[in-house]
Structure formats: C-alpha cells, structure tokens
Amino acid sequence: MERQVIAKAKKAREAARKLAYLSTDIKNDALLAMADSLLKNTYNILEANALDVHEGAKNGLSQALLDRLLLNQARVADMANGLAMVASLPDPVGEVESMWTRPNGLRIGRTRVPLGVVGIIYEARPNVTVDAAGLCLKAGNAVLLRGGSEAINSNKAITNVIAEAAIREGMPEGAINLIETTDREAVNFMLKLNDYIDVIIPRGGASLIQTVVQNATVPVIETGVGNCHVFVDRYADLEKAQRIVLNAKCQRPGVCNALESLLVHQAVAAEFLPVALEALKTAGVEVRGCERTRDVAGWVNPASEEDYASEFLDLIISVKVVDGFDEALDHIYRYSTRHSEAIITENYTRAIRFLNEVDAAAVYINASTRFTDGGQFGFGAEIGISTQKLHARGPMGLKELTTNKYIVFGDGQIRE
C-alpha cells in the first residue's frame, strides 16, 4: 500500500514540475481530448460502474448513496461537458497580478503559479474524479485522487480514459493519478506526504473532513460544513423574506449552502411565522421552533439546543424568535459555521451592520444563501467551498488552485 501511494505521489511531483509551465493551449487540448475520450468510452465506464453499483447494493448502501454512485449515459456526457467548460475558462497561471519598481531599481512582480501536487480525498461520487482532475490540470497542477472504495471500478475506468487522453495530448505522465488501493490506511499515509503533496482538499461529509483535518500534516483546505442562518429583521419585506426562506431551505436541502436555522425579530414573528412556517410545512419541511415560535404556530415541534447547532442537510429547519438585532448577531456568532449568513431587511444601517459584523465566507442582504457556489458567483466552476480562513474562503475556482511566485528583475543589485 505505502509503496503504491509513494510511487504515485512521486510521479505526480515529477509531472508537476513540467505541468507548471505548459502552455494554456496544450492544457486546453488535453481537456477537450479527455472529454472526447470519456464520450467514446462511455460503454466501458458504465460497465465498470455497474460492478460498483451491484457491489454497493449487495453491501446495503442506501438509495441516496447508490444514486450518487450511479452513472448513465447522460451523467458521463455531463462529465465530458464539464471538462469542455473548464477548457473554456481563462487560465490563471502566469497572470502577473502586480509589478512594481523599488527605489534601487529592482522590478518585482507577483505572478500566479500552480500549487504543484493537489491531493483530493472524496467519497463514492465518480463525477468528482473528472471534475477535480480537470480543474487541477487547467491550473497546472498534478492531481492525486483518492475516491471512496465503493466507486473504485468506476474511478479506475474513468482515470484510465482521461489520463491516457491527457498524455496523448502532451501532458506529462503522472499528471493524473488515482490511488487504486482501497486500504483505508492509504488515506492516513497520504495525509502525511509533505514532500510530495502541496495541499489536500477533502470533499465530502463532515466526518471525512474531520479525519483529514485531524490527521494531515500536509496543508489542508477545509470545505463544506454549513449551518446557515437567515435573519428576518423587523424591517424586512415579509414577502421577500418568505420567498428567500423557502428557496434557501427547500431548493436543495442536502447541500452546505442550504438554510438550516431561521431567526425572526419578535416584532414581526406573529405576522411572519404562521404563514411562512405553513409554507415550509406544505413543502415537506419539519419545523422545530423555540417557545415563542410555538406560541404563534402551535403545531411546530420544540427545538433543542442541539437543533440550533445542527447542519440537518435535510428537510428540517430550526426556528428562533429573537428580541432584536443584537440577539440575532449573538446567536449567529454562537452557532454559525461561518459559511453563509443572510439578513432580510429594508433598513440600510442594519443591512450594513450585518454585512460588517457577521463573520462568514459569504454574507447576504436580501438574497438566498443558496448562491454561495463557484458557478453562481461567476467563477465558472468550483473545486469546493472553503470554510477555513487560510488561503481561500468561500467558493474556490481555478485561481484558488494556484499560489504566487515573486519574480525579480535586477541589474546587479546587492543589499547594503
């Protein structure tokens, strides 16, 4: 196991050296060839995937997990389209973000360069294999993929297809690597390969992310957990509020930018809550509220402390009536995972205070938290949503898969 992981990591490191200064044209040609090859090999990929799905069903995977694992012709086509889209995005590598001249004549530029080797640790979602490889490659990085063991046959088939196409188009061997052993220890081993891996990005549920954060010595970008709030202020347009709350909770409840906890100013609770909560119930949402919520909507279940701290990722919402603006801020400070937070208000000063004082990757005035997403933000694609403060925070696009290098043009300068 260790030998395989090290061998692949070394290959990735070697490839990264060459990838760093490949032209955008070559990278784009490779991405398009990878897309083409996925389509041409759809049958092989679906065959491998059928093995995984069969095995998964036998091992009692839930319907939801089986659905994430399952590929079909349309899903393979989606993966191919994703690669073509990444090819169409601007290449961040080589951008000189700023350049200046020092009094001694030294000209110093700050330029974007690839991170090097990016490790991606993810669950049984074969589409991540293609997404992550495409984004890493476009940003000039070699990628070391470690997907969930339930998807191992799918991932092998996919990686073979895209790696072969990439190499054919001039990518260095080792640009795309899959850890093929399903030994769980391989992840722990990978997490400590500081000599070969520059950054690890876990993509998946809270327990996967915690395993990575707790055990890695390689720098990690933590992604994902979102206990997101919407605060309906006393000066809210209650129609806007209801529309946003319904959207943020129900449009796709299983994702990290979905609403989990609703705060309502006491001055509008009696007017807003009965209607809004009824609409949530009609949409199939289980509502858990504080006493004051239950005063105005008796059918609501009681909420516990734990409910306020929970990311349900499901059609469940916690509700709390607050005395005022400051209590809302305090509640959010206490329970927020600093992902996405929204205020609904028509009051200018409160809107700006919320923006300034709430600490989160994305803070919204009068909009659904569901927009925290690389595509929705206009980045074209995303490798994940960072919930840590180091390196990148919020949706991460191609630029977040790069670092900087200072380039210094001298003429014999020495330091006095």
Next chain:
Amino acid sequence: MERQVIAKAKKAREAARKLAYLSTDIKNDALLAMADSLLKNTYNILEANALDVHEGAKNGLSQALLDRLLLNQARVADMANGLAMVASLPDPVGEVESMWTRPNGLRIGRTRVPLGVVGIIYEARPNVTVDAAGLCLKAGNAVLLRGGSEAINSNKAITNVIAEAAIREGMPEGAINLIETTDREAVNFMLKLNDYIDVIIPRGGASLIQTVVQNATVPVIETGVGNCHVFVDRYADLEKAQRIVLNAKCQRPGVCNALESLLVHQAVAAEFLPVALEALKTAGVEVRGCERTRDVAGWVNPASEEDYASEFLDLIISVKVVDGFDEALDHIYRYSTRHSEAIITENYTRAIRFLNEVDAAAVYINASTRFTDGGQFGFGAEIGISTQKLHARGPMGLKELTTNKYIVFGDGQIRE
C-alpha cells in the same frame, strides 16, 4: 496549563469578534500608545530582561542566543519605532478587492477581513513579541503569543505594557495574549485548538517549525528554511556575479535568504571560480566544492551530498560546477527549499527560462537573494517568509494576515 491556554484562547476569540470591525484610527492610536508605553516603561522591561539574561547565562545559553535575548535601551526604542511604523502602514481590512454584478442582479464583492485569532510560536527573541502583536493588531487580529521560555520575564513585562496601553485606547481586552506557562506541553495543546485559533505561524529554527507542522491541526503557515542558490551562467557578467555572490553569502549569513550553494557553468568556471572563491575566503567563508571546483581552486574542501542539501546559516558555502543550464535547473529542483533562487546571466532567453522554470517563493535575475524580505519588497514590515504554497508564499506583510469575505447585495434573489 491547559486551563490557562484555553482561557487565553477564548479571550482572544472574543476579542477578535470586536477587533474585526474597529476603525483604522482606533487601531493606529493603540499602536502609537503601545510604542509610547514601551518607551516609558523601558526600565521595567530591562529589569525583567536582566533576569532572563542572568538565568540564560547560568544555564549555559550560547553567546549568540544570549545576544538575541538581550534588550537594551536602543533595542526597546527600536521596538517602539517598529510599532509606530506599523501604525503608518495602510490598513488592509475593509479593502474591497473586486466587485461585480451577476446576470440576476446580485452584486458580489470580495473584501478583506482579519484572520481572527493568530497564534505565534517563537523562540527567545523578545522583539518578536512586539513585532507580531503590532502586525496582528493592525490587521484586526487577536494574537496569542508563545515565546521561548528563556525570555519569559521579558515577554511578560512587554506584554503587560503593550496590552495595557492597547486596552486604554479602546482595544478589546484579550486582543494581545501571552501564554505565560513555560510548560512545553502548552505548545502542543495550542496547536490543536481549532475552535479558538484560526492560524498558527511559527517563527524560528527548522526544528521549531517542524514540531509545529507535524503536530498542528490548526492551519499553519510554514516559514523560513532557505537553501538558496545562485547560478552563474556562461553568459554572466562575472563582475556582477562576484559582487552578488559575496553579498548573498556574507552580508548576513545567519538568515534564510542568504546564499548557501553556488552553481557555476563549466564554461566560465576556470575564469570565475579562482577569483570569486578567493574573495569569499578572504571574507572568512569556508568553501566546500565538487571535484571540478577543486581542479581550479585546489585549497577548497571537498563537498559532500549533505553539503548540497544543507542550509548552513553560517560562513560556509557549497560550490558545484555544472555542465550546463539544464543541470543547474535539475540541481536546484533537487536541493532547493523553494525559498529564493537566482541566475546571473546577460542572456535574455536563459533569464526568462530560469524565471519560468524554477519553482520558489522568489526567483531573481542578476540580483542578490538577500532581497527576499517584506521591507525590501516594499511591504513596510513582515510577519515572516512563507515557504509553503498555501495562503501566502514569500514575505508576508499585513495583507497576508487577512482573509476574504464575500459580501452579497441582493434584492430578493432566489436560486432557480
């Protein structure tokens, strides 16, 4: 021990909430008051420092370490001047780096906000206490300081003085915190306080940094190790080359941006090396070279593999004659710690290839590696030099002590 560390970390976290949106005026007033207070309390600080120096001498600290530990009136004045300088720098917090409008009318801005709580782990250099506190505060962060136990009395005296002055000027209590226990376990405990600390920056030697990187679950910015090369190309101006090599090696040999290893193109070895190495010898440098180096300068000591991999931080240099440009790149790729690398050449294409193909925080054409420094780069000050790729690479100024927050201005937008 654990109780003290947690209590201070909690206080820092609470303070960070308020610090995040303090005005620049208040922060600057606090910095100037801290400077003033240091000067006024010079006597108390020197008294506390004398205890540390006495204890250090008794415990057999080396002369170099004792010198780093020692404070005098001039050094306290330097620390105060440093704070005043930080007050004069522009505040990165609140800068909106970019703002754009999406097709649905959402206006999205990327703004700079403080990291939150910054942990600084350092050795027995009391000046770091002031430097780090000043920079963190200016960038709106609370700071949790853990200095070397040899400087504990100095650090306590300094922290009391500056924290008291900061609070007097309106900083929240807990903005500046010193871990006062000298229990070594306190560091390991601190490294895992993910709930309270956003980032840890170790400042010190290689073993301190490795301890932090290996044990932290809190995100770390790795700083410092520099095995820096100068490559004298066949097309070099040999006079420039000699001036730069002497400067990069001798101007301050104990720092991370000093030259450690000299590579010389074989075509100019016979002309360049005898004179250049003689000059190094005259400057007190011990030269360790390959066989071809010793062919042209018989007095040179033989270099081992280990020498090429070493950061001497001393008046020692390793020298290697290479067959050509590619061998120079390969050698650098193999031995470089990716800190600062320089080529000396008058050939345009080689200069640009070196710039593009060498992977390091700073890559130089025809200048001394000694310029890799926040002050020299024009950042006004630095908290350290990052040698990792995540978050920041190279000299880190105030901006690198911040992260971003997306601010989103809506008008009822929901996701379709």
